[in-house]
Amino acid sequence: MHSVYLSLALHRTIFSNLFPSGRVCLQYNRMVSVKQALEHWKSEGLLTGDKVRELERSLATGGAEIPNRAIGIFSAIGGVLVGLGVILFVGSNWDQLTPLLKVIVLLIGMLGTGFAGFHFAYERGDYEKTGFALLFVNVLIFGASIFLVAQIYNLPLNFWWGALLWFGGALIFAYILTSRLHLWLSVPLFLLFLGWLRISAVTGFSSEFDFVFTSRQSLLPLLPLLGAGILSVSILSRGKKYFSFGVETLFNWGLFLVILAVVISTADKSVFYTYFRFPTDTISLIVTAASIVAFAAAIWRGTFVTAQGRYGLLALALYIAFIFILAWTPTWMGLSATPDYTFGGLMDASPAVTGFYILHIVLAAVFFLTAIWYGTILRMPAVINMGMIAIALLIFIQYFSWAFALLDRSFAFILGGVIVLALSAALERKRRELLMHMRT
């Protein structure tokens, strides 16, 4: 075993990336050996034996870390390409192959990639990245097989139980293999399942992606709640032996969903007031209740990196609640009578409605800036990037929303271009500074 000594910075980086909970009280102001640190975390139950070996291997390779990461990225891309190819193979619906033959081909592919991936990743161990990529392909082929069955039997387009099974498969393997890639996939699959289930419950038949755009069935108003729920699950998973591997993935996904919904809601008044009417169908209410429970559990029992984290989560919950209240306020003020009225002129006619919308945009900007600040404090580049992209989009959208009404079109474009160039330069510099600050 190597008796390598870590510098304070490296130790802090590993520490904060793996265990942002701060529960382990090793002091930063002294040098500790890798072996001591790993053994300590293992004895505390914070690291599994596999994770300890993985970290030791990673340190042993030292300077080869970057090529190793590149191999991981290449393997993942290869896996995704193979998976997409299989899904397209199902989509082409070749009549040269009988349904039974197609099922056999996919079955062989599914089992073959599963066993080969497990062998390479865990039994031989010398082709770990390739093995994980094959295990990822296995879950993609599993999804393709489900849709092959749906194709053979002409099952409904909103095939929610198929999406549920696929999500279940991805989630099960995520935890069996402690694979972030599988966990990453399981979140969009869960959204697909929920979107289709809700369409089936609300309206019945519709096209595959109506749950994204159609106002009556859109999942958009549920995204902040889902995001907050996933984020809460991430906070609850911190420091838990079998779940800590997914903390960062779930945290980023949760925050991304909240940010995405808020960014889209700033696109236009009509988008905000139409899409952010709180849905009252049974499934939406269940999602809301589940998110509230996860929220409450995280605030009560969650492990936070800083003392302010708990208040931050509470503030996020209040902010999301406020968005819905703001979107409903015109209705409560009697500015609309029915839930399905057309906004257009009515919205323009009321200064109060415009005022609420401007308030929403200002609060959205504050939220994005808070995300950047939070990412800087917790040294989370993904959170900084999400916050920066969101604030850039917000400025971009607002500029084009207002500029054409106030300026000549040519000036609006020229000024817009100059603003975007200046903004990108400022963001690039600020991002570099923040990331450099984090590394030192």
Next chain:
Amino acid sequence: MTRRTLFLIGLLFELVAMFGLFLPYEYVRMTGTKVTLRTVPIDPRSVFRGDYVILGYEAGAGLPESPDTLYGTPIYVVLKDAGGGLYERTRYAEDVPALNEGEVCLRGKWFYNRVDFPDISQYFVTEGLGRELEQARNAHRLLVDAAVSESCSASILGLRLGPEAPLENEGIPSF
């Protein structure tokens, strides 16, 4: 429990899920009453399953306008053989109906003044064939052969061209 055991359990889940999906539909196909229905199709594309034909049915068309509260709620359409194995609507109900001799029922959902039957509203075809089916529709009526279970669920057995005139000449509402 070792990771290998857990992994094998995961693979078993995949197999059970995959084969478990077949069973209910295969059961309907094997035991259900065989019916033929007239359709009104268009041809979009599915991201996951390729080309398909959306199938609207005469049996679900021409109902009175439903109130908004009924939108998306279940409805049961009762069909009876009108000759030559071609089934037509005789009545409909909001609850599972009691069936007389020779009748079958299809479970659907209200869509204003028509009913959609999610079980048999789509038929997946080889890439490019959807367009051909659309063109064929101009000269013929597409007929669907389906198996219908006693619980009013259905599964498509096949699609074929009927020897009939274009829809426009018959005044049948299209979707």
